[in-house]
Amino acid sequence: MRTLPVLLSAVLCSGLLAQAAGLRGPANEHPLVERLQAPDPAAAERVITIEATAEVRVVPSRLRLVFAVSATDGTPAAASTAVRNLLTSVKTQLGKAGVAEADLDVDFIAALPVFSWGVSQQVGKDAVVEKRTGFRVQYNVHAAVADEAAARTAIEAATSVDGVDLLAVDYWSADLEQRQAEAQQKALLAAQRKAQLLLAVFPKPPVPINVFEQTHVLFPQQLYQPIPRVEDSAGQWYSRNDLPHVPASRPLFTYYRGLFADLDVPDQVMPGRREIEVVSTVRLYFAAPERPQPMK
DSSP, X not given: OOHHHHHXXXXXXXXXXXXXXXXXXXXXXXXXXXXXXXXXXXXXXXXXXXXXXXXXXXXXXXXXXXXXXXXXXXXXXXXXXXXXXXXXXXXXXXXXXXXXXXXXXXXXXXXXXXXXXXXXXXXXXXXXXXXXXXXXXXXXXXXXXXXXXXXXXXXXXXXXXXXXXXXXXXEEOTTHHHHHHHHHHHHHHHHHHHHHHHGGGSSSOOOEEEEEEEEEEEOGGGSEEEOXXXXXXXXXXXXXXXXXXXXXXXXXXXXXXOOOOOOSBOOSSOSOSOOEEEEEEEEEEEEOTTOOOOOO
């Protein structure tokens, strides 16, 4: 008699998984790797094209963290002094986290006036007037680290200083040239295997006449996917419009998806870690047997 709850649980889990996949939805899909379209009949009579696409994943050898460091004060000079003090504190904290001085770069961004609203008399009447109340100066600090573990340590250290925000994390590898060649070789071999199989339909093998190659490098920041927020109608069920509406805090609806594409030679491991994707397409051109002569 305990079979029913187990079965019901399995059905619910299956339904939840399907719902989660539907929440992400195909509407957000956009191909990062474009494939060859079918040729028109005139081209098909003269040229046979066979292509293959392969991927190579590259573990990043360097990460760059970008922090915004800003301070506001009554005058530009005071704001500049305040932000320079913050920069000193940030550098000190990053040094304690293991980031060398040579791996830091400071970039001036802006010195902008700050305005605020207040009530004052205008032509004998109260009015809400905007006035300049100070200046905000911002620098960006770029910190280079070896891996994600070092990045987490550096982020925690830098953001412990009030007035510091993390803007971006970028990835790099010193091995990209070699890995691009590896991806191209994998794609070429795959295209040649496909050609050997598919062109066997002809009594006499067609003659190769050209080759085309295209390689893309996709960095982890390009492989995140946003998910639509869940429907929220909580602010519509009551009629007290005079009350302020205070929304609940929600997580960022985005995640690292990695590369899911139409590949002939995909990596055997499912995407999960933040890696650089090198994707190469090789297209082989063959002269179609007994093809019509071009018009003169």
